[in-house]
Amino acid sequence: MLGKKPVTAQKRGETRALCLGLGMVACSVIMYFFIGITIVPLYNKSVWTNKGICELKNASIKEQQQCLFNDGSSDENKFQYPCLDIMVNLTPVGQVVKLYHQEETVFRNPKCSYIPPTLKNYTAVQENVEKVRQNFTEAQVFYCYYDPSGQEATVLLYRQYLPEFLLFTFVWPSLMLIGGVLIIVLVKISQYFSILLAPQYRTGI
Template identity: 45%
Template sequence: MRKKSIAAFYQDLAMSCSSKTCRIETTNIYQKIRDHDLLDKRKTVTALKAGEDRAILLGLAMMVCSIMMYFLLGITLLRSYMQSVWTEESQCTLLNVSITETFNCSFSCGPDCWKLSQYPCLQVYVNLTSSGEKLLLYHTEETMKINQKCSYIPKCGKNFEESMSLVNVVMENFRKYQHFSCYSDPEGNQKSVILTKLYSSNVLFHSLFWPTCMMAGGVAIVAMVKLTQYLSLLCERIQRINR
């Protein structure tokens, strides 16, 4: 009995030691799995953090670009649009069209090279249907800024004959179509009309549309990233509370 008890004791001790060894090995395995999961989680968090940073930088870059475009359009197109007084669309009837005189101009012939030339001055007088006034017609708002005596100014070039031929074509078109739409000053301060508006509301809308889309896209990207970060933190807090 004593021998059996001693043998049983050693057997139980061996089983106990093997059980402890198993427990240690199991603990080590669980620890390795946990460490591996933590490493994967850290890698995932790092990758997500880098992606979020890039997305925020993209959104901020889009917003900065749209602000710069707004600034450039504001000092060019929007300013000219606000200064334009020819806002009322009217009907004009041709009264007289003729080439009155020639003016000197300069054209570029290369880097730091300018040469003198001439262009013919076309004058077009029309009758404004709404008021019955005789007014000088300009091609665009810029035509009046270049030369207030001319209704149409061809591009300055070295060949005067080409400019004269182009002006003759324009003159024949006016004689062919004597009734046409034009734009006048509703206040009556500007004693002239224009044929084509460079700075219309339609042009302004299309010019501001794309910067606005870029601004909206940048704001949306930054907002979505911040929302994702907030929801992630909220989810972690809920998990900690449940534990």
């Protein structure tokens, strides 16, 4: 009876460890799938891979031609905000093009160069957009990202979906997958040695 209790406890521990390992592997697979259907397509759409120099040509706020931003599916979730329009001269190609803040700006509202972080207070939104316009006016010359193929005739101030960003998103699921596989391997090794040593314990008894 005394010999059976440690063996039973060991089996329970191995079963729990094995479930933990399998759970970690399953979670990592789900995370890989989620990244593959959300972040990877956005990364593939980001064609602004080359870095160049942009010279400001015009930075204006279209007060009378405000843009609409829809954060959902219904018309009730629409907000109005001043539309900042920035045109720059892309020196590598010598062409005047429209500048956007980042990829998300192009996808959400291609009419405006900048989308305020919050749209609840219109006065604060106006001040934020005006401050951004002044920053561009003071800078005049700055780095930007453009499409080297020339198919996308716009440029970005910042790239949101860099290769480093994509690699970083795979860090946690990869660590979880490695940890889960390691736990499963250790449990299997423990079970293998238990089977090898079992006859010796029986002979000793």
